[in-house]
Amino acid sequence: MKIVILDGYTLNPGDLDWAPVQQLGDIEIYDRSKPDEIVQRAAGADAVLVNKVVLSKAILDQLPGLKYIGVTATGFNNIDTAAAKSNGIIVTNVRAYSSASVAQQTFALLLSLMNRAEMHSQSVFAGEWAASADFCYWKSPLTELAGKTMGLIGLGDIGSQVAQIALAFGMKVIAYRKHPKPVEGIEMVGLDEIFLRSDVVSLHCPLTEETKEVINKTNLAKMKPNAVVLNTGRGPLIQESDLAEALRNGVIAGAGLDVLSAEPPRADNPLLAAPNCVITPHVAWATFEARKRLMQLAAENLEAFIKGNPVNEVS
Template structure:
C-alpha cells in the first residue's frame, strides 16, 4: 500500500466473528474504517469495490471479488487458515495476503484437554444422569453407570507437529501421558521422533488432530483407520472439519470401535439439524462444541492485536505474516 495514498479505506467484512468486547486498536495512518457484522458471499464484491485493505475471517474473498476491487492492496485474514481467500488470484493481482499465527497456543490445547478429561471421565454423562434423578434412585453414595479412566499413564497420539501439536504434547507429558507424534499419513522414514501413522492409531488411548485441511488430509481418518484402533481410543478434533469422515465416525462411536469423540469443528458450520455430527449429540460419549477452541478472551485479543500489527507493518513497507506477497 503506497504511502502516497492519503486515506486508505479499510473494510472489515465480518466483525461478529470476534468477541464483541475485544479491542481493535486505532490504526496510526489516515484511513476510513468500514465495518460489517457479517457479509454474505454475494455481498463481498460490492463491499470491497473501492477498499485498499480488506479484513476477513470467514467471508469469502474470491477471484471475482478481487478482480473488481480496483484499489485492493492487502487482504488481512483474521485467522490462521486462508482457504477463504483465492490466493492465486491475489498473487496475480499483486495483492498481499497476511494471516494470524501462533495466537492459539494456549487456548486450543486447553480446549483439547477439556474435551479429553470430560470424555475420559464421563463427566457430562454423569452430570446429565444426576440431573435426571439417577443418583437419588441409586440408593447409595455413588454409582458406576459410565466408564472412568485416568489420563496419567495413557498414550496420546498427536497428528500434527506444529505449534499446537507441540503445546498439546507439553500438557500431556505434564499429566503423565506417553506422547506419540504421528508421521504423515502414507509417509515413511520421517525419523525417530515420529511413529508411523498406522501404529499411532493402533497404540493410542486418545488421538488428537492438529493438522490443516488439504487435499492430502481430507478424510485422513475414515472407516479403514477406525478399524485399526485396537485400544478403542477417544478421538479429539479441534482442527478442521473434513479431516475425519463424519459418517464413519458415527459408525465407530455406535459400534464401540472408539470410546468417545470430542469435536469442535464440522464440515459445514453451522451444521444443520440433519448433519452427521448433530445426529451424534445424544450419545453420552460424544461432545460437539461450536468451533470455539480458539476463542478464549486472551487468545482473541492477541489475534486482534496481531491483525492490526499486520496492517500497520504492510503500510510501513515491512509486511509480516505474509501468505503471498506483491511481486
C-alpha cells in the same frame, strides 16, 4: 487509509476494543456480510479485514482500488490468493495466536469423554443425587488418563503443547509427523503405530491430500475398542460417515470434535446422531485472550503493510 472489516463479529462480538485497527485509518465495521453485499461495502477500501468471508476472483476484479487483505485467522482458503496476486493485492494471515487455547480445548474434549462432568452435574441438578440410596453414583465409566497412550498426528505448535499437557497427566506420548525429528519425552512412530497403540488419537496436522480423511474405516479398525479420537484441527481430516459408523458399532469408544467438514453442519451430518460423540462449535481458538492477541497481530500485519514492509504474506 480506508479500512473495511467485513465480518467483525466472529473476532469481536463486543468484548474487545477495535482500537489497534482504528488508529491505522478510517474504519467501517460490519458484523457479517452476505455475498451480495461484499462489493458494495468494500468499494473504495484500501484494505479489508476478513475472517471467513469469501473473496473470489469475481469479487476481487470488482475492487480495483483494494491493496490489502488481512485474514483474521490462520487459514486463508476463503481468499483466491492467485487472483489477489494478479491484481497486486497483498494477503496476510495470523499464525500461532491460539496454540495454547486449542491445546486447552483438546483436553476439555478429552476430559469430557473421560469424566462426563457435565452429564453428572446435570444429573445432580435433576435431583438424582438427592434421591440416591448411595453416597455416590456414576452414570458412565470413568477413566484415568495416567498411563494411557496419547497418539498425536502432527507435532507443530499446537501438537507440541498437547504433548506437554499429556505428559503432565502422566500419559505416554507417541507422535507421527511427515518429517520426524527427536523430541524429548515423545516417541516418534509411523502412522500405523499411532492407530494400533494409542488410547487417544488427537489430530493436529494440516489438511493435505495425504492427511485428508486420515480417520477412515480402515484406520479406525486398527484402533483399540476403548480408544477415542479428538479433532481440533480441520474437519475433513475425518471421514465422518466412517467415524459415525465406528461409534455406533463400538469399534472405538468415543470422539471429541471441535470441527466438522461443513460449518455450520448440515442437519444430516451423521455425527450429530452418533453415540459417545462430543461436538463443540469450532470454539477452540476463541478464548478472550486468543482473540485479543489475534486482533493485535492483525493490526500489526496491517501496520507493517502501511509502512511498506508487509509480513506474514500468503499471496
